[in-house]
Amino acid sequence: MSPAHPSSVKPAFVRPLNFRDGRIDMGHGAGGRASAQLIRELFVAAFDNEWLRQGNDQAAFAPLAQGLGERMVMATDAHVVSPLFFPGGDIGSLAVHGTVNDVAMAGARPSYLSASFILEESFPLADLRRIVESMAAASHACGVPIVTGDTKVVERGKGDGVFITTNGIGVVPAGIHIDGSQARPGDVVLLSGTIGEHGVAIMSQREGLGFETQIRSDSAALHTLVADMLAVTPRVRVLRDPTRGGLATTLNEIAGQSGVGMRIQERAIPVLPQVDAACELLGLDPLYVANEGKLVAICASGDAPQLLAAMRAHPLGVAAARIGEVVEDAHGFVQIETKFGGRRIADWLSGEQLPRIC
């Protein structure tokens, strides 16, 4: 399906978009002149790269992986976070970070992104521009251009402002084989920092809660942290970002994929005091709250010290910690050794604790 072609609209026929109090209408999704104008004056202007300027229905580029033993990866994420703007980010920056991170969790260097927008009729153009500019800033900061895209519009009441789906591709360097199935008994579980900020930031905003210290989402792109880690040892076995479902669910996923158990020391898991307090107030367990700028790494115990040192030397890993071990367990249980010396099983998230968190 054609997005409209920005380079080919004759500007003489069109008044500029009104970014002060204009709104999205159905014509912006019809594929004609209004679509082309939106693409040219908003998306191409903000994302600003050679591929979008060409105005084709796809982006073409040189082959990504050319070295011996390199592989490619692709990842996609739909973003429906509500509210659209929250402390520490918005749906635009989140849509960039989320997909960059999914690519990076294979140990890959992210190369290119695509972005598809589903807009609700009457959505304010001012808000859309704010989101798109935030996306552009995140993309530039990551060094990963948004090279192709699409825009659709649905009637009022058939969407919710804006949904953004991003897709990313990247290259896994030779010698890197990271996979959820590679955890082995005796391995060490590392966590790159404090948990729970993203989910708590969203829930606080949604519930209208004001805490003394504002809790900001940890939304961030982790690809340079991953690169620093792989520079000290290519033997990392598993990487994953504990997003929806939180740390506990992510550990359960990995345990299931690898056919192992985990033993996690609760006291070793870093949580900001204000997140702890907010979770108590909101009735949430930080172990199940989404993160958007953290990763779990599993490696052989001999590799753990240098990997942890590399993580702590990166701005996004200063609070990195060793939080537990991989153990043999036919049931695939994730056991938590509590702060009080007890033990409990941390199961998968069940139910809908935090809807539309990303």
Next chain:
Amino acid sequence: MSPAHPSSVKPAFVRPLNFRDGRIDMGHGAGGRASAQLIRELFVAAFDNEWLRQGNDQAAFAPLAQGLGERMVMATDAHVVSPLFFPGGDIGSLAVHGTVNDVAMAGARPSYLSASFILEESFPLADLRRIVESMAAASHACGVPIVTGDTKVVERGKGDGVFITTNGIGVVPAGIHIDGSQARPGDVVLLSGTIGEHGVAIMSQREGLGFETQIRSDSAALHTLVADMLAVTPRVRVLRDPTRGGLATTLNEIAGQSGVGMRIQERAIPVLPQVDAACELLGLDPLYVANEGKLVAICASGDAPQLLAAMRAHPLGVAAARIGEVVEDAHGFVQIETKFGGRRIADWLSGEQLPRIC
């Protein structure tokens, strides 16, 4: 953001999904056990490939383009078509064909797809399964696997059943340089078949119109047609599928990108009689009605006869026709020589003639 990991759910804890009268609930998007079950019992079961079975947050594969002079392409499309089911297809098959076609219009062989779903709470699982199975069938028929994906759920009234965003990547063979900017005065404009079926099928369904002969969407994957065309001449200059905005808008886009005009013979444009009649009834101009299984090709006049022959030899090109020429025109006008001997300018689609057509 993690999709949940299907391989790692312990089936003993979960009752199978109820595909007869079950419905999507918010838990299916929360990233925990219910999400993992939906992915395992629906998406992985239907799409059935090694990448999804691995249960990672991304798919890894061998480098796509390895030959000298090859390039890669990426394309994305959000699909919000309403109704979800229509004569000749549904949102699932459309989401596969649309993105396969955007990749193919660069002259590329499509290699892999991703798919992101935004589901509305209470959407029937039976409908979702029907859509996913249609997508799987289209993907298998195209030979392009869906290797990674994501699922989100929004509250009732914040979406519209299901939206599907697909992303495709592929490889452009060496020696192929197809781009909207390459049309030159003297070139010939070819069209692969009859226009208007997709838009008319959707509109008829939406308006509850019953025609004597049911009009079916032309939704189809065009990559094998493109391959057959490029096998007879790699010198095709422009390829594009006239989707939203229809043939007239697509020709305007290309004219603008290439800085040329077009002269099109209306009598040469194939339109089914029942589509003509339906357009009259619905107040539509077939030139602006969306197609989902047609392409426009522009080539040097010397290459046109063999290219047209190759198109006609393919099942999706039997009604292919030469419909006009590229001309010099500083204004970039697309002129239509009407059936009655007159001339008119076919401008871009303006307004919102056909909302949510794809």
